[in-house]
Amino acid sequence: xxxxxxxxxxxxxxxxxxxxxxxxxxxxxxxxxxxxxxxxxxxxxxxxxxxxxxxxxxxxxxxxxxxxxxxxxxxxxxxxxxxxxxxxxxxxxxxxxxxxxxxxxxxxxxxxxxxxxxxxxxxxxxxxxxxxxxxxxxxxxxxxxxxxxxxxxxxxxxxxxxxxxxxxxxxxxxxxxxxxxxxxxxxxxxxxxxxxxxxxxxxxxxxxxxxxxxxxxxxxxxxxxxxxxxxxxxxxxxxxxxxxxxxxxxxxxxxxxxxxxxxxxxxxxxxxxxxxxxxxxxxxxxxxxxxxxxxxxxxxxxxxxxxxxxxxxxxxxxxxxxxxxxxxxxxxxxxxxxxxxxxxxxxxxxxxxxxxxxxxxxxxxxxxxxxxxxxxxxxxxxxxxxxxxxxxxxxxxxxxxxxxxxxxxxxxxxxxxxxxxxxxxxxxxxxxxxxxxxxxxxxxxxxxxxxxxxxxxxxxxxxxxxxxxxxxxxxxxxxxxxxxxxxxxxxxxxxxxxxxxxxxxxxxxxxxxxxxxxxxxxxxxxxxxxxxxxxxxxxxxxxxxxxxxxxxxxxxx
Amino acid sequence: xxxxxxxxxxxxxxxxxxxxxxxxxxxxxxxxxxxxxxxxxxxxxxxxxxxxxxxxxxxxxxxxxxxxxxxxxxxxxxxxxxxxxxxxxxxxxxxxxxxxxxxxxxxxxxxxxxxxxxxxxxxxxxxxxxxxxxxxxxxxxxxxxxxxxxxxx
Amino acid sequence: xxxxxxxxxxxxxxxxxxxxxxxxxxxxxxxxxxxxxxxxxxxxxxxxxxxxxxxxxxxxxxxxxxxxxxxxxxxxxxxxxxxxxxxxxxxxxxxxxxx
Numbered sequence: 001x002x003x004x005x006x007x008x009x010x011x012x013x014x015x016x017x018x019x020x021x022x023x024x025x026x027x028x029x030x031x032x033x034x035x036x037x038x039x040x041x042x043x044x045x046x047x048x049x050x051x052x053x054x055x056x057x058x059x060x061x062x063x064x065x066x067x068x069x070x071x072x073x074x075x076x077x078x079x080x081x082x083x084x085x086x087x088x089x090x091x092x093x094x095x096x097x098x099x100x101x102x103x104x105x106x107x108x109x110x111x112x113x114x115x116x117x118x119x120x121x122x123x124x125x126x127x128x129x130x131x132x133x134x135x136x137x138x139x140x141x142x143x144x145x146x147x148x149x150x151x152x153x154x155x156x157x158x159x160x161x162x163x164x165x166x167x168x169x170x171x172x173x174x175x176x177x178x179x180x181x182x183x184x185x186x187x188x189x190x191x192x193x194x195x196x197x198x199x200x201x202x203x204x205x206x207x208x209x210x211x212x213x214x215x216x217x218x219x220x221x222x223x224x225x226x227x228x229x230x231x232x233x234x235x236x237x238x239x240x241x242x243x244x245x246x247x248x249x250x251x252x253x254x255x256x257x258x259x260x261x262x263x264x265x266x267x268x269x270x271x272x273x274x275x276x277x278x279x280x281x282x283x284x285x286x287x288x289x290x291x292x293x294x295x296x297x298x299x300x301x302x303x304x305x306x307x308x309x310x311x312x313x314x315x316x317x318x319x320x321x322x323x324x325x326x327x328x329x330x331x332x333x334x335x336x337x338x339x340x341x342x343x344x345x346x347x348x349x350x351x352x353x354x355x356x357x358x359x360x361x362x363x364x365x366x367x368x369x370x371x372x373x374x375x376x377x378x379x380x381x382x383x384x385x386x387x388x389x390x391x392x393x394x395x396x397x398x399x400x401x402x403x404x405x406x407x408x409x410x411x412x413x414x415x416x417x418x419x420x421x422x423x424x425x426x427x428x429x430x431x432x433x434x435x436x437x438x439x440x441x442x443x444x445x446x447x448x449x450x451x452x453x454x455x456x457x458x459x460x461x462x463x464x465x466x467x468x469x470x471x472x473x474x475x476x477x478x479x480x481x482x483x484x485x486x487x488x489x490x491x492x493x494x495x496x497x498x499x500x501x502x503x504x505x506x507x508x509x510x511x512x513x514x515x516x517x518x519x520x521x522x523x524x525x526x527x528x529x530x531x532x533x534x535x536x537x538x539x540x541x542x543x544x545x546x547x548x549x550x551x552x553x554x555x556x557x
Numbered sequence: 558x559x560x561x562x563x564x565x566x567x568x569x570x571x572x573x574x575x576x577x578x579x580x581x582x583x584x585x586x587x588x589x590x591x592x593x594x595x596x597x598x599x600x601x602x603x604x605x606x607x608x609x610x611x612x613x614x615x616x617x618x619x620x621x622x623x624x625x626x627x628x629x630x631x632x633x634x635x636x637x638x639x640x641x642x643x644x645x646x647x648x649x650x651x652x653x654x655x656x657x658x659x660x661x662x663x664x665x666x667x668x669x670x671x672x673x674x675x676x677x678x679x680x681x682x683x684x685x686x687x688x689x690x691x692x693x694x695x696x697x698x699x700x701x702x703x704x705x706x707x708x709x710x
Numbered sequence: 711x712x713x714x715x716x717x718x719x720x721x722x723x724x725x726x727x728x729x730x731x732x733x734x735x736x737x738x739x740x741x742x743x744x745x746x747x748x749x750x751x752x753x754x755x756x757x758x759x760x761x762x763x764x765x766x767x768x769x770x771x772x773x774x775x776x777x778x779x780x781x782x783x784x785x786x787x788x789x790x791x792x793x794x795x796x797x798x799x800x801x802x803x804x805x806x807x808x809x
Contacts, residue, residue: 007691007703018688022658025681027720029757038629039658047760049785051722080795095795097721121629151693151703157665158638158696161631238635243604277642279695285704355791426781427789435809437791487780489809 001062001378002147002292004112011154012109015116019043020102027098042122042160044090044115045101049430054096055118056108060128060146060170061089061381063113065368068379070111072364078104083364085349085357087179087421087472088167089127089381090118094428116154121162123153123234129171129178130382133293134390136338140197142172142189144290145226148281152227159234163241164249166234167206178383179499181205181214182475184251185233190220197223203233203263204255207469211505212252215260217267225271228280232271236263295339296376296391304341304393314398326401328454329412334397341394345375347387347404348411348419352448353441356422357385366407374400385421386414417452417459417526418444421472425465425482426489432465434482434489439463442519456526459539460498475499477540478525479506480518491518495525495551496543507548510556521555528554565601565622566652566672573660573682574670576648581620591618601652608636615645623668625653634666641667641697657681661688667697711741713775714749715782716762724785724797725759726775732759735799736786739767739775774801783808 004012019039026036040046044055056071063071071091075083078100079093086092096104108114118125126146133141149168153159159166169180172189180186186202198220205214221229237251240258255263305313310330311322320326334343347367349357359367367387371379374396380388392400404410413419420443423429425436440463447453462476466483473479479494490512497506513521526539528551533542543551565585574580585601586594592610599620602608611618621640623633637649648670651663655673660682663671691703701709714727725732726739727749733739742749746764753759766778777783787804788796796804 005707007707010690011693011703014689021684027757030678033754033761035628035656047717047722049781050724050788051717095722099720121631154693155662155689156694157662157692158634159631160662161629161634161659235635239607239632243630243632273642277695281695281702281704282708284708288707426784427791430781432781435790437789441791484780487778489780 001064002059002143002289008151009109009112012112012114012116015043015114015155016102016105016109019105023098023102038120038161040101041119042117043101043105044118045096045098046119047430048094048428049426050428051095052098052101053428054093054101054104054115055086056091056093056113056115057118057125058089058091058113058381059150060126060132060143061130061383062132062143063379063381064377065372065379067111067113068364068368068371070107070113072361072368074104074107075361075364077107082358082360084355084424085359085381085385085387087383087385087470088125089130089383090125091381092424094424119165120160121164121166122160123156123162123166123168126150126153127167127169127178127183127383129173130380130388131177131335131344131390132172132380133295134335134337134342134344135173135175136336137175138173138338139191140172140189141290141293141295142170142187143293144286145187145189145199145223146170147289147292148227148286149230152230152281159238162234162238163243164246164251166237166251168230174501176499176501176503179472179475179503181503182207182211182472182499183214185230186214187226189223192220199223199226199229201229201233203267204252204260206250206252207472207474208250209247209467209469210250210252211469211474212256213503213505214252215255217260217264223286224283225275225280228274229267229271231279232267232274235270235274236266240266296378298339298342298391299393301340304395306341307343307394310394310397317398320398320401325405325412326398329401329410330397332412332416333410333414337391339391342391343394343397345389345392345397345400346382346414347389347409348413349386349409350413350419350444351408351411352413352418353445354408355437356420356440359387363407363409366403367409370400370403384414384419386419413444413453415458415460416454417447417456417461417478417522420444420461420463421476422463423465423471425463425471429465429470431468432482433467433484434465434491436463436465436471436480436482439480439482439491439515439518442515443522446519446523452526455530457538459526461522462497472499473497474505475503476506477538477543478522480522483512485512489515491515493518493521493525493555495548496540498540502540509548509552524554525551565599566650570652570672571650571670572673572676573686574648575664576669578648580648580670585620585622602633602636604630604632606636608639609643611640612643615640615643615647618645619647620650621645621647622650622652622672625651625655625659628654628656628659634662637663637666637668638697657685660685665692665696665698665700711767711769712743712746712764713739713767713777714742714746714753714762714764715739715777715785716753716759719757719760722760726786727753727762734797736775736777736797737773737799737801770807772801772803774803776807780809
């Protein structure tokens with residue numbers, strides 16, 4: 001994985017000192033809160049309900065064991081012993097003191113991490129497919145391109161005061177595991193018929209109060225023009241994105257109002273101009289970065305097992321509890337790997353009744369140790385608020401599972417109704433209208449206790465505590481949106497969303513529910529699905545086939 | 558002829574200037590006026606103006622002011638780069654809500670003079686102008702980027 | 711009644727105006743009445759508190775100060791899902807009214 005050189009290190013070190021100076025000027029009263037707020041936000045420091053919150057970037061979701069241990073240390077030294085992993089491959093600390101923030105940033109910098117541009121109206125952390133470098137179906141590892149974008153976007157002099165925040169996502173396979181088309185710019189790395197590498201640009205997607213699926217703006221940008229094209233997209237947005245209304249300031253509104261064709265025309269014009277100016281990094285830079293992402297040296301398949309061998313060896317071991325323990329976890333939480341004898345193993349941060357995405361410092365250290373011993377010192381933060389050991393030998397799975405199980409990290413529920421994406425909601429967030437976490441806790445308990453999780457199969461449930469949609473409710477097979485109804489929490493149910501390659505936006509079922517009501521409603525819609533499904537149909541497939549009416553009828557009829 | 562005396566900043570209001578030539582000592586005209594009249598040498602760009610309208614007239618312009626009514630409105634950064642990319646070599650002055658923490662970015666986008674509404678602390682400003690020893694992106698300042706340095710022969 | 715709240719500038723902690731300073735405990739909050747605006751401006755300028763604001767509240771039968779809005783009730787106690795991290799107070803009935 002990527003390692004800082006002295007230039008990268010100097011940049012983050014300088015940024016820490018710059019922020020230390022800004023925080024000092026704020027505490028001395030030389031900056032007003034209005035002046036300081038955008039500066040602290042560009043260093044990831046929010047003021048939330050209970051305290052300052054620090055959002056730390058984990059670029060394209062990749063980190064090593066030492067970095068995960070550093071995150072654990074920060075959780076204990078400056079926070080309350082835990083952190084929250086987010087859908088955009090960040091970690092958030094909920095209880096950071098302003099007077100400690102620069103020290104925490106300095107600790108991050110020592111481990112090649114930062115909180116730069118994790119908030120503010122600038123280019124945010126670049127996210128990527130969490131299976132990058134491991135998935136069987138990818139054209140190439142998308143992370144070198146994400147790192148190139150990270151460097152280009154860091155302290156970009158022209159794009160630091162954009163109309164609104166700006167999120168990039170980079171994938172490199174037909175499958176979309178990163179909600180690529182729900183980003184401001186989604187990039188898919190592709191190869192053309194001639195075998196040349198290039199980038200598809202999807203521009204103007206997003207969730208929030210006006211969810212939109214990004215249209216394709218350019219089918220093939222030659223890879224040595226990637227940065228130039230991104231610069232053109234951003235410049236058109238910086239100049240013409242709306243600044244009169246915060247809620248209409250995202251690029252999706254610009255693309256929508258101009259129309260994708262006119263936006264594209266303007267970008268192409270700017271692109272031609274910028275090609276003549278010459279803003280692309282030297283070609284060798286991409287090659288330099290790519291070397292860091294060279295695949296690890298996988299062992300010969302004869303030194304591992306395939307999944308059948310694993311089953312034959314493990315099924316007879318009662319300590320592994322093949323049917324409902326280890327075997328279930330292997331079936332649910334492992335993902336095919338490009339190297340024979342290997343899989344990627346999902347570490348669920350969704351224990352039944354737990355807080356989605358939260359991990360204690362001790363859990364982070366256990367995960368770090370497993371990465372060091374069994375996954376070439378590599379970890380990923382998943383878009384689904386879980387963690388991932390990207391490269392593990394199938395033969396090592398029993399010992400990995402046992403360690404995870406002992407630490408409460410082995411919930412066998414990837415992509416099930418227990419694998420809920422939930423924003424922090426009104427328990428932590430100053431923007432929220434309703435709580436999200438308690439709903440996630442109760443729904444996962446309800447389905448786990450009744451044994452229906454396994455029966456229902458793949459079902460993506462996503463919960464947001466306000467219209468900003470950090471919990472991706474628009475993109476849930478089932479989505480829940482918390483609203484404030486006359487001072488009490490109320491929840492709107494929606495169905496039919498997806499953030500995968502079959503991307504779609506969910507539709508609201510009808511009037512909202514109270515907390516108990518919406519939990520019952522989730523059960524009701526899964527009842528309708530189970531009654532109506534044909535062989536092999538997922539919830540979303542059945543919904544698409546039978547439409548909203550049968551669900552509405554069951555809910556309100 | 559548009560009365561232009563009261564539009565724009567005067568040389569007295571310029572706190573930082575990185576040029577050796579004499580500053581223009583008269584006011585600026587709007588972009589519309591600049592396009593309509595043939596003798597204006599100083600113009601003021603508001604955030605909503607299209608800087609590219611000025612490109613036919615760059616030869617005669619000695620001063621372009623870019624107004625930042627609020628520091629959070631970043632359109633002026635693009636305006637500045639567009640002018641420099643087109644070869645404008647005259648004074649490019651950032652005026653308005655210009656604060657310490659925006660100075661280094663403005664410098665990189667091609668501004669070479671600064672007339673903040675509220676005078677800035679000289680020490681803070683000096684630190685801000687010198688913030689980055691190295692930079693990641695190509696910009697109007699034509700500095701060699703980190704990537705350039707990594708791959709120099 | 712009107713009570714004043716904000717976050718401590720340096721620590722970020724939720725604080726409540728107690729008539730002479732800022733307390734961590736909502737039960738210490740006092741009615742700021744017509745002086746709210748003046749106190750808020752003065753205290754923010756003095757950098758003792760960040761973005762303070764006035765909210766409606768009442769006092770219940772047990773003598774506890776109860777903010778009117780759910781958001782401020784959560785702020786007064788802490789995250790409902792992490793009661794182990796709650797603001798340490800003697801008010802054992804708080805969780806009954808927060809939602």
